[in-house]
Amino acid sequence: MLQEKSRAQNHTKPYSEQHIGTTHLHRQYRTDLRQLSEKDYNKFVTLNTVRDWSQLSWSNVGKPYEVEASAKERLEWEATNSRDMDPHTSWTLFNKSFHEWFIKDVPKEIGNSKHHFLKSLRTFKPAEVKQALGEVIQLQLWNYIHRVQDGIWDPRGKRALFEGLHLTRPRILFLGAAEGYEAMQLGAMYPGAEIVMVDYDEYCKTTRFKDFPDSYPFLGENPRTGHPAVYYKDDLNIEYVVEDIRNLDFNKEFDIVLSVGLLEHFPDEYKHEVADWHRRFLKPGGYAIMTTPRNQVRSRLYYRIMADVMNHTYRELMTVEQMGLYMYENGFDILRHGYIKVHNGLVCQPR
Numbered sequence: 001m002l003q004e005k006s007r008a009q010n011h012t013k014p015y016s017e018q019h020i021g022t023t024h025l026h027r028q029y030r031t032d033l034r035q036l037s038e039k040d041y042n043k044f045v046t047l048n049t050v051r052d053w054s055q056l057s058w059s060n061v062g063k064p065y066e067v068e069a070s071a072k073e074r075l076e077w078e079a080t081n082s083r084d085m086d087p088h089t090s091w092t093l094f095n096k097s098f099h100e101w102f103i104k105d106v107p108k109e110i111g112n113s114k115h116h117f118l119k120s121l122r123t124f125k126p127a128e129v130k131q132a133l134g135e136v137i138q139l140q141l142w143n144y145i146h147r148v149q150d151g152i153w154d155p156r157g158k159r160a161l162f163e164g165l166h167l168t169r170p171r172i173l174f175l176g177a178a179e180g181y182e183a184m185q186l187g188a189m190y191p192g193a194e195i196v197m198v199d200y201d202e203y204c205k206t207t208r209f210k211d212f213p214d215s216y217p218f219l220g221e222n223p224r225t226g227h228p229a230v231y232y233k234d235d236l237n238i239e240y241v242v243e244d245i246r247n248l249d250f251n252k253e254f255d256i257v258l259s260v261g262l263l264e265h266f267p268d269e270y271k272h273e274v275a276d277w278h279r280r281f282l283k284p285g286g287y288a289i290m291t292t293p294r295n296q297v298r299s300r301l302y303y304r305i306m307a308d309v310m311n312h313t314y315r316e317l318m319t320v321e322q323m324g325l326y327m328y329e330n331g332f333d334i335l336r337h338g339y340i341k342v343h344n345g346l347v348c349q350p351r
């Protein structure tokens with residue numbers, strides 16, 4: 001009986017402290033329990049390049065790059081409805097589309113797509129060949145960026161950004177939480193955390209978060225010993241609220257307010273409102289932590305190739321200087337800033 005229980009546990013929680021330092025490639029994603037060596041740190045993490053934020057201005061740093069290619073689904077919706085797609089509908093379509101990629105058995109799908117492509121060549125129909133080739137390229141790109149490089153979750157980069165905040169049992173609010181990955185990583189690093197995830201797309205709670213693999217290990221800390229420890233989704237204290245951020249009525253009760261990929265979806269006239277969301281629910285001395293996608297050639301290419309998967313909403317790619325300046329001029333001090341694999345990151349506090 002006991003043996004059966006421990007076998008079942010090994011199946012749902014396959015990693016433990018003995019696996020710290022290892023990384024494993026699964027069919028849908030990579031797990032990574034490696035701590036950053038100094039060499040890797042220097043390769044993947046660049047922190048604190050700006051000395052004095054008061055010296056930056058928009059004429060120095062320029063404005064973000066706006067991603068123009070739209071998802072076909074959005075264009076078709078707008079043609080049918082004769083109006084621009086509203087943000088809530090855009091997010092609903094985005095979340096569904098993005099989630100379908102996270103659950104792909106990537107090696108199997110790559111095999112299928114190659115087979116499909118070869119078959120399309122025999123039809124001599126350029127449109128079919130083009131579509132089949134597009135699928136091969138998208139899958140190869142997803143395989144490389146998400147599964148092999150782990151660029152989207154990037155646990156080592158995120159840990160480098162989140163570490164050293166000296167918080168005990170923090171309350172964490174995740175705005176626009178989607179599947180909730182980064183709050184879970186933070187929760188593992190700051191044990192005893194109470195996490196509140198908020199997203200107004202119900203599918204994020206009922207599918208993206210619910211189906212996030214129970215067997216995915218987060219590297220964190222054992223509060224008793226201070227040594228590294230492995231946590232899973234169900235070890236963490238998480239409440240998921242389906243609500244518009246604008247309707248939240250929390251007090252200033254959170255030690256950390258977090259967002260990942262939120263600020264860049266709002267044109268400049270709304271940036272102050274997004275900054276305010278990060279201030280409104282923070283305890284005095286609390287931290288706002290944010291990341292946004294970097295403006296780099298490979299990211300521009302990614303959003304072009306993956307347009308049908310990703311581009312349902314307004315989106316900018318920015319530099320960390322631009323991101324920091326938005327927050328600085330909206331009343332935040334920037335405590336830590338930098339870039340990791342594909343995102344910029346900030347840790348800041350209201351002035």
Ligand SMILES: C[S@@+](CC[C@H](N)C(=O)[O-])C[C@H]1O[C@@H](n2cnc3c(N)ncnc32)[C@H](O)[C@@H]1O
Nearest residue numbers: 091176177178199200201243244245246260261
């Ligand atoms: C780009 S996603 C975050 C990126 C995420 N890591 C992912 O994998 O999709 C932004 C999330 O914010 C949510 N969101 C946007 N505006 C919101 C609002 N006003 N209230 C609540 N959630 C919002 C969207 O539904 C979406 O799930």
